[in-house]
Amino acid sequence: MEIRFLVLITSILVIIFSSSGYAYDPVDPYGNITIRWDVVRDVGYGKQFVKVWMINNQLYRHIELPGWKVSWVWVGDEVIWEIQGAEATEQGNCSGAFKHLLPHSCEKQPVIVDLLPGAPFSKQTLDCCKGGLLSSIIQADTQTSYNNNIAAFLMLIGTINASNAPPQVPHNFSLGISGYTCSDPVLVQPTKSFEDQGRRRTQAIATYNVTCSYSQFRAAAAPTCCVSMSAFYSKTIVPCSQCSCACQLPQNGSSCLRPADLPPPLQVEANEEPRPVLQCSHHMCPIQVHWHVKQSYKQYCRVKITLSNFNYVKNYSEWNLVVLHPNLQNLTQVFSFNYRPLNQYGNTNDTGMFYGIEHYNDILLQAGEKGYVQTEMLLYKDPKDFTFREGWAFPRKISFNGQDCVLPPPDVYPRLPNSSHFSALLSTFSMFLSFLLFLLII
Numbered sequence: 078m079e080i081r082f083l084v085l086i087t088s089i090l091v092i093i094f095s096s097s098g099y100a101y102d103p104v105d106p107y108g109n110i111t112i113r114w115d116v117v118r119d120v121g122y123g124k125q126f127v128k129v130w131m132i133n134n135q136l137y138r139h140i141e142l143p144g145w146k147v148s149w150v151w152v153g154d155e156v157i158w159e160i161q162g163a164e165a166t167e168q169g170n171c172s173g174a175f176k177h178l179l180p181h182s183c184e185k186q187p188v189i190v191d192l193l194p195g196a197p198f199s200k201q202t203l204d205c206c207k208g209g210l211l212s213s214i215i216q217a218d219t220q221t222s223y224n225n226n227i228a229a230f231l232m233l234i235g236t237i238n239a240s241n242a243p244p245q246v247p248h249n250f251s252l253g254i255s256g257y258t259c260s261d262p263v264l265v266q267p268t269k270s271f272e273d274q275g276r277r278r279t280q281a282i283a284t285y286n287v288t289c290s291y292s293q294f295r296a297a298a299a300p301t302c303c304v305s306m307s308a309f310y311s312k313t314i315v316p317c318s319q320c321s322c323a324c325q326l327p328q329n330g331s332s333c334l335r336p337a338d339l340p341p342p343l344q345v346e347a348n349e350e351p352r353p354v355l356q357c358s359h360h361m362c363p364i365q366v367h368w369h370v371k372q373s374y375k376q377y378c379r380v381k382i383t384l385s386n387f388n389y390v391k392n393y394s395e396w397n398l399v400v401l402h403p404n405l406q407n408l409t410q411v412f413s414f415n416y417r418p419l420n421q422y423g424n425t426n427d428t429g430m431f432y433g434i435e436h437y438n439d440i441l442l443q444a445g446e447k448g449y450v451q452t453e454m455l456l457y458k459d460p461k462d463f464t465f466r467e468g469w470a471f472p473r474k475i476s477f478n479g480q481d482c483v484l485p486p487p488d489v490y491p492r493l494p495n496s497s498h499f500s501a502l503l504s505t506f507s508m509f510l511s512f513l514l515f516l517l518i519i
């Protein structure tokens with residue numbers, strides 16, 4: 078069967094990619110988050126003004142609550158005297174060297190968090206105060222406010238022993254988000270910025286890039302999302318696979334909530350994500366994606382996608398869904414979601430990103446509230462490759478917020494009342510091919 082064959086090929090490709098040990102994302106190969114360290118001005122006495130930028134260069138991955146927590150390790154005895162547009166979580170031990178003016182943070186490894194929206198104006202900078210959120214490039218592109226994929230803060234740093242030695246660029250940068258690792262700082266062309274409505278251009282004294290890249294292997298989290306399917310031509314609804322994300326443990330009911338149970342009061346710890354509190358289900362995933370092939374017209378096929386949130390203590394802001402489906406290149410219309418093809422780099426055109434419309438359905442609310450969002454779309458039925466047989470109408474791959482969703486095994490996909498001869502023939506053929514491939518590999 079075509080699907081099994083496809084699965085075989087895909088798994089071979091996955092093995093090849095994963096055995097290289099390198100997290101290559103074919104959908105977004107150049108995606109990264111850059112931390113840019115601009116030495117803006119040297120004020121002498123071992124003090125410098127530094128502007129730090131966080132720039133999300135990823136097409137579809139974003140940073141959600143509780144937001145980024147950037148940290149680094151100072152090389153010498155540097156401290157942060159003042160900061161604007163962000164704050165250090167710990168002041169640390171500033172006794173010892175200072176009598177009157179206390180620095181903002183004396184930590185050897187300071188952790189900096191963004192300010193919340195609506196912070197006092199005197200503490201703001203131009204691109205600050207988003208609570209640590211960084212939109213993806215594609216989502217920032219359709220938002221009404223600018224630069225939501227960028228954050229910036231300004232610091233006055235200095236060495237304690239004011240021997241006039243200027244501070245050094247720190248090392249061991251981290252975003253404080255699992256899955257990302259950051260490079261060492263690299264000296265690059267200095268940042269130039271405009272002043273006076275673009276009439277004057279200023280230039281940093283020195284600029285360093287730190288590149289932070291994401292790897293799903295490194296994140297190594299349990300799945301958080303699963304896919305269920307149904308079709309107008311089949312009575313069976315294919316549910317999410319049992320235990321897709323975890324197994325419900327009946328012996329201790331506290332691991333999930335039944336609909337009659339009251340969700341617990343939300344306990345928010347600053348800068349920490351609350352532990353998920355899930356509605357009980359056989360899949361135990363916080364997110365379920367349901368793919369329903371709703372109707373077939375002469376030339377088009379109508380598909381309905383429903384995203385449901387099973388977590389009582391999390392709203393997913395700026396959620397996104399990346400879908401691989403052979404007919405996305407013939408996507409004709411999408412209702413009530415935004416859509417962008419993600420096919421810049423290959424010659425295939427079968428992957429795209431769905432995301433909510435700002436102020437309408439870009440937040441997937443917690444379970445118990447209106448915890449779902451839906452869309453419908455029309456796919457053009459290309460006579461060359463269109464068939465309802467063997468689950469063609471269903472996606473090959475789905476990820477929610479950049480994390481792969483667990484799909485049901487292909488042999489349980491909803492299928493047409495069968496014409497067994499043809500599929501039996503195909504099945505034999507694909508087994509033969511798999512065998513050939515197997516021989517080739519060994």
Ligand SMILES: *[C@@H]1O[C@H](CO)[C@@H](O)[C@H](O)[C@H]1NC(C)=O
Nearest residue numbers: 106107108109110111134288
């Ligand atoms: C990070 O992203 C920027 C912008 O897309 C790109 O110029 C740079 O080459 C990327 N860096 C790496 C190491 O991929």
Ligand SMILES: *[C@@H]1O[C@H](CO)[C@@H](O)[C@H](O)[C@H]1NC(C)=O
Nearest residue numbers: 110111113132134265266286
């Ligand atoms: C440094 O980072 C910026 C922002 O991501 C990027 O545009 C630039 O290409 C990077 N420079 C180098 C040399 O990687």
Ligand SMILES: *[C@@H]1O[C@H](CO)[C@@H](O)[C@H](O)[C@H]1NC(C)=O
Nearest residue numbers: 169170171172173174175183
């Ligand atoms: C704080 O730093 C000073 C000077 O380095 C040191 O004498 C003191 O013991 C430190 N206090 C604590 C609580 O670590």
Ligand SMILES: *[C@@H]1O[C@H](CO)[C@@H](O)[C@H](O)[C@H]1NC(C)=O
Nearest residue numbers: 149150151185186248249250
């Ligand atoms: C900094 O990173 C290096 C490796 O890159 C590691 O050996 C070292 O322990 C780190 N230092 C701190 C203070 O985390």
Ligand SMILES: *[C@@H]1O[C@H](CO)[C@@H](O)[C@H](O)[C@H]1NC(C)=O
Nearest residue numbers: 325326327328329330331332
């Ligand atoms: C629930 O079950 C897990 C695994 O069996 C166990 O580690 C945990 O202590 C249990 N929790 C309660 C509240 O019983």
Ligand SMILES: *[C@@H]1O[C@H](CO)[C@@H](O)[C@H](O)[C@H]1NC(C)=O
Nearest residue numbers: 343389390391392442443446
């Ligand atoms: C989610 O959003 C709703 C409506 O805005 C709000 O009432 C609720 O407290 C939010 N939940 C969390 C966990 O932030």
Ligand SMILES: *[C@@H]1O[C@H](CO)[C@@H](O)[C@H](O)[C@H]1NC(C)=O
Nearest residue numbers: 405406407408418420424426
């Ligand atoms: C991919 O599809 C989009 C529209 O869905 C189209 O604009 C683009 O030209 C296609 N690219 C290729 C390489 O076919």
Ligand SMILES: *[C@@H]1O[C@H](CO)[C@@H](O)[C@H](O)[C@H]1NC(C)=O
Nearest residue numbers: 406407408409426457458459
């Ligand atoms: C559907 O995609 C195929 C293959 O790229 C293309 O030849 C055909 O013209 C497309 N049809 C429509 C209606 O876009």
Ligand SMILES: *[C@@H]1O[C@H](CO)[C@@H](O)[C@H](O)[C@H]1NC(C)=O
Nearest residue numbers: 491492493494495496497498
């Ligand atoms: C297809 O037909 C065969 C025999 O005709 C039957 O055994 C099988 O259960 C059928 N499959 C489905 C999905 O109806």
